[in-house]
Amino acid sequence: MQPRITHLDGMRGLAILLVIAYHAYARWPELLPYAATTQHIPLLAFGWVGVQLFFMISGFVIFMTLDKSSGYLSFLKKRWLRLFPAMLIASLLLYVAGGFFPEWSLMTPESRNLLPGLIFINPETLTQLTGIEFRSMAGSFWSLYVEALFYLIIGAVYFTLGRKYCLPALIVPMLLLSASSVLKSLGHPLLIDVISKFGFIHYAWFMVGCLVYERLHGRDKRYHYALTALALLINFSYYVKNSGVVAVIPLLLVMLFFIASFYSRQIERWLSLRFFTAIGFVSYALYLIHENLMIAILIKLNGYIKNEAVMTMLPVVVASVLYYVAWLISKYAEPALRNALKWKRQPAPQAGSGL
Template sequence: MNNPRIKVFDSLRVLAILMVFMHHFYSSSNYPELGHLTYFGYLGVPLFFMISGFVINLTLERTDNFKTYLKNRFIRLSPAMIICSTLTFVFFAFFYTGEGYEHSKNIWNYLIANTFIDPHVFDLYSGEIKYYYLDNAYWSLWVEVCFYVIIGALYFMNKRKYLLYFIIICIIMMPLQMIFYSHSARSFLLNYFSESQLDYYRLIARCLALFSECIWFIIGMFLLRLYQTRNKKFLYIIIFSLGLCVLKERSVEVLSFVFILLLFIIIFVYKPEKLKFLEQPFLLKIGAASYCMYLIHYHLGVVLVKYLNENFKLGYFSPVIVIIFVIVFGLVCYEFFERKLIKLYKRILK
């Protein structure tokens, strides 16, 4: 298929990345009076997952085989990771003199980050936690990669039933992941497993983080079907899935977020002309570069917020300055470095 790019999703990425920025930069540790308000900016990450479910499903329909699909995913992910993880590692290993961030100085964590594999997968061999994320924001990349591989394999095995198979896998794995990762279930499980066994199973459950977030990907995939067919049964499935997300989190903020998201979905599918105002060139550029911004923003950004607060007493304006800086960095990085590196990857791998 040769469908045109759906521009509104680039603008939706802008909203998602701004939510994540607010969550991390106005955290309760820096701004206790605002932390409870900005905490739910973490929902920007599930929003990214929903977008991935939609876009990756569309990508699969345009791809001839599994090998090409995986190659294209690697070409899309790796260049920005090399750039941003290298900057993060070099800054903390050679320039940062403050407290903390020891994991960002570790060469092994840097190398693992560029595999996109959760560091805890490597911990499974020793049974204890030895490796960590170079930047804690990287946890979502492992979730994304697991989704890419599983849904891609299922699609090229059976293009008609792959989504059903994915849902069945999620129905089986989601409760297992939740039970073994949950502290509240530990006392019950101790009747059947030893402490050391539960520690190990919990480590495995950490590596299966996809299944704690899989509903968002499913929503994105059904959104594509709704968009393509306008069949209301897909809308009902989306509403049911969003309801499960509310039941899982059980908070007013999540309920509000889900309501707004559902409103967006209805307008996007049935009244898309109402969203044309989101297709501003500048927003589209930020959305296209949001991946690079996400990779660089967290540890470096939080350090910069703290530096501005301690040395210039900028208060609430410190995160605003850092957000602007990260956006400018992302735009420059994407335009002059990431895109050129992507072209190099294509020449080498294709």
């Protein structure tokens, strides 16, 4: 049993704080007037890199789970039990809460929109395949669709070809995606549209995490660095195209911070502070519920509170309340549901066997 790496829990806490700050102060200026000013503050504007931080953490810890799994199905079961309980609870909470926030259309979901999150398939793909329009219960669910497919792929490679092929296998879909424009011109637009929604462009961050783990355990190879560098170039080109060259700066900074955390005792101690690890403990549940509930509550409050200074402070209050909701989910509801899903019926005791 490998020891838990405390500073990674703290890093999860930091990652969710970055994402919350981005959604509260930069993502929705058209809905929250105060965000028209705060959206230009770099730390808030680039808080979306918290998702890349989550991806690197997942890449780092994935080999721990793979090494402790007896086979592919065992691995998938562990990952499903990790992701599904909180997803089910969060989805139902958002569904029920939707009726209380008619001010925001994204908080008035239909029951069919429960499906993408519960089966971890992005709604665009479901819509393309079925012809029925689906949407996520929350915009933040998109990264879970990316994570789930990553688990399917890396687990299949690990248990069929071996761990040395895991990093090379992750870059294959990235190369396929980068060549999509050529494939599309050959007459397969629907296929490429489906592939483009799988989130392969983000696999570079999983690869960074995997490579750091392999390096710390003395299993890194030179070609691993070349593959990861190529994956990062593909990923950076995507952000440059969509957000401009400036987007590369926060991406590089968060990557260097992640790597440095394993070599700097100061960063490790900082991330191990109780403040960060406590938030890290609830980070998954908080990630699932924070955006829709926080923005919906702030929109409602904005209808009554006309003071911009007060509104600017309210996200901290709302996020704090949601922290405790996430704590209840993480501490009680999620473990209870997970244990129920693990439950196996025991055979009836034989007569005379005692207890």
